[in-house]
Amino acid sequence: MRIFLKKFYRDLMESKGQFMSVLLVVIVGVMFYIGINSSIVNLSESGNKYFENYRLADLWASVYRAPEGVVKRIETIPGVKMATGRIVRDVRISIGDREAIVRIITLPDEKRFNVNDIQLKSGSYFSNESGNQAIISSDFYKTNKLYIGQILEPIINGDRVKLKIVGTAQSPEYVYGIKDGSEMVPDYKSFGVIYVKQSFFQSVMDYKGSIDDISVLLNKGSDIKKAKDEMKKVLNQYGLVNIVERKNQIAYSSFDDSIKSLKGMAAAFPILFFIAAAVIIYISMRRMIENQRTQIGVLKALGYSNFDIMLHYQTYPLLVGVLGSIIGSVLGVFIIGKGLTGMLVKYFTLPIQETRIDAGLVLPAALLAVSFCVLAGYTACKKELYLAPAESMKQEAPASGKNIFLENARLFWKNINSIWKIVLKNFFRYKRRSAMASLGIVFSMVLLISAFGFKNSMDATVNVQFSEMQKFDVKVNFSKILDNDELNFIRSMEHVQSVEPVLETGVEISNGWMKKNVGLTALNPGSALLSVLDEDSRPIRIPDNGILLPERLMRALYLKVGDKVYLRFYYPGENEDKDKKEAIVAGNSLQYSGLNVISSIDYINYLLKEGLAVNAANIKLDNPVNENDVMQKLKEYQAISTIQSKSEFAENYKKGIEPMNSIVYAMILGAIILAFAAIYSIANINILERRREIATLSVIGFTSRELKSVIFNENYLICASGIVLGIPLGRLMAEYMLNMTNTDTMYTPLVLSSSSYIISVLLVVLFTMMANALLAKKILSIDMVESLKSRE
């Protein structure tokens, strides 16, 4: 067997470039597989541990106001393991010269195990000393450069309340730190959580002995639906707003969704590389076997078994598979895995585990890689192996020529030069090989187009959201219902050009037994500062009698335009089942994030039979440079609960999606390697096989350029057919990828600009040219005398 290894080694040395290019493709495949999967494992394991250790709730109930004692009653419901009552309230705070929103959440005065617990990061839990101690969410604390002992002054109930920072903490409840579904990426500068003593906040809010939020932890395996129904019965009398299940909780579902979309990528991308590697191996092995036909016959005649010989030839794919798996695993874990996890940790706040090489991941990846390689190798040599030795020692019948279909197009065939005739004939004669070579280009195009599609779609979302929909500069929300005088007051402020009232509230929308808690945004029909678009991005007028819903909400509730739905508002006294209002679905509306019912203010007033009731306003300035001035003035206005600057919001969003670019770059890199490896190795074989033809052409007097074009034009033909197929498949892949990221609350429609197609095509052509440049030397170094000496 040692001799076989020597023979293998010498065979290998004759086709180093070939070997390297297949190896590279396998490495990248394993890298993507291991990298993405190790991030998934790392993230979900860390997450699950975190959720369990700090008791992330299974159900969140939000009520208008309930006595603390109700928690005990909830705990008696079968299946409930533990319940915690809290007050949760969003308030406004000035930090430096910036405005932020903080969610105040109450915790027991003395440390106790409770649902949605916190992990203390620095400082200490509340002491007995003063009432106004506060523990700050660590990201908000770090981003705003706060310090322990600092006094913060949020505006609670219209008053400035002093809070003293005693510690920092993080909680699984805010593993994805966004305020609500309308935000797409966390902005730790503008949103954070402040934990305060329950007794203290109750007295500030005038909520003595009361709570408005109950987090419930269930026993494993208990029936969520039943527990939820029981809770409803208990809580209805206290003005139940909604009960949210864990799978719909904003932070948890964002976390879960991104793991799901990673899984989609992990399933799709590595396979492309494994298939490409298998194809290249198959083609190279076919050539090797055909060349060594006689040798195989001799070995058999000497008495080697089929198995011995097969084993010898499988050394090649085995080596590629094993070496590729080892290198790919190490690089995958430490480059892709670490990089991807690092990128995800920017979005998610959780204690992440140390990156390590996990046998549970490496083994399946290696198995996958090796079996693709060996299967290709086996397929390549099984035919020769089962020939009788005498048969395989004979020369194979010479290649036969055949007319190709293009020759029937006489006018065309007559008018092309012989180089193209050779190229076309060769391309169509070895159809299978041409198709396989094109496959590399197809996959490369798929990667490029989906990478660009991903980027285009993200960019288009930003563009439409911030310049076509939101035309206001500043948006303010009030902690109470707004009257005309207040609107006029804002309107009269210096630098304010126009103000439009908005009603924002929550609502339960139902169709039969199907219901969903969503947001509601009511605008004046002629709203100019917040344009409503339909799902084809065309501006539409807000209907006078009907509501607009995003398509995905209509689908979820089995609705179509013209159907009737019921809206249940949460206003006290209006929130019983009997108070449901009937409304008509008038059309769809484009919403990238969150789920909102859009309607006119008049229509809501008509449904509720009340006068003007708005609680927010969109403001347009005469000149955006005055934004700071106006924001400063609005800050004085204590009835305002939140002030948002669109430019800051847009800036944060753009910054938030920036890390996604690295995914795009990784995909482009993968595409380069695929295209390059496929073209290079297949053309390499082509050259080896056709030395004699090339030498003959050279003798006849073909110039170097003409000789090269015989091979290169075939590569361009392969490239072109790959492009033609790759474009629609790439589009499909991009759609699949975005669908994986689209969720209930997040929606990114596929946008693919024509320049992306053009760039993808240019890149693939460029890779082909690069491979050609490397091949040129091989073509020109063919020795005429040597190649023509005798029959091969």
Add this chain to the structure above:
Amino acid sequence: MAPIIIVKDVIKEYEMGEVKTRVADGISFEVNEGEMVVVLGPSGAGKSTVLNILGGIDFPTSGEIWVDGNDIARFNRKELTMYRRKHVGFVFQFYNLMPNLTALENVEIATQICDKPLDAVSVLKEVGLEGRMGSFPSQLSGGEQQRVSIARAVAKNPTLLLCDEPTGALDYVTGKSILKLLGDVNRQGKKTIIIITHNASIAQMADKVVKIKNGKVESVKLNANPLPVERIEW
């Protein structure tokens, strides 16, 4: 009449590791326009090397090769390519046709890169392949393939035709017919032809016979009355 080809003191050495092999050791001879020259010698004597150098597909280590007033030994690669393209027609022992081009296309591939080629169809007719133009090499017999190969060389309308053992892979009868064809090309087409062979009988049809042995020219003989191919036996 001035000779069209002058080969002067051509030396060719191959280096195989540390061993230097001299395959051509000062070869000189001349060829006149329209002559049929047979270069004769046993295998390994260095005759193919001379032909390759003359055809511009190999370089001499030293020496001069004057063709039509140019010393091709001093040509660079590019000039050699143009030389092959315009002045040389090659016929090989193993034909070297493009397997996936038809007979006609195999000829056209040569004619399309020349300045004043002959018509591919009529040349194929002349070599007796009128009915086989659309056939692929694998569908042709050895003799027919060699005819295509000769047609390819002739159709370029080259200054000289170089044939390396053109009958080496053919049976007696077919080989004779190929030689007859070459003889016709020489006499009727007035082409200068150099044929390399180890078969001494073939020398009887030549105007000039150059014998090579151990890399040296052993003798150059003029043949006052070359025999027609039909009368040669071997």
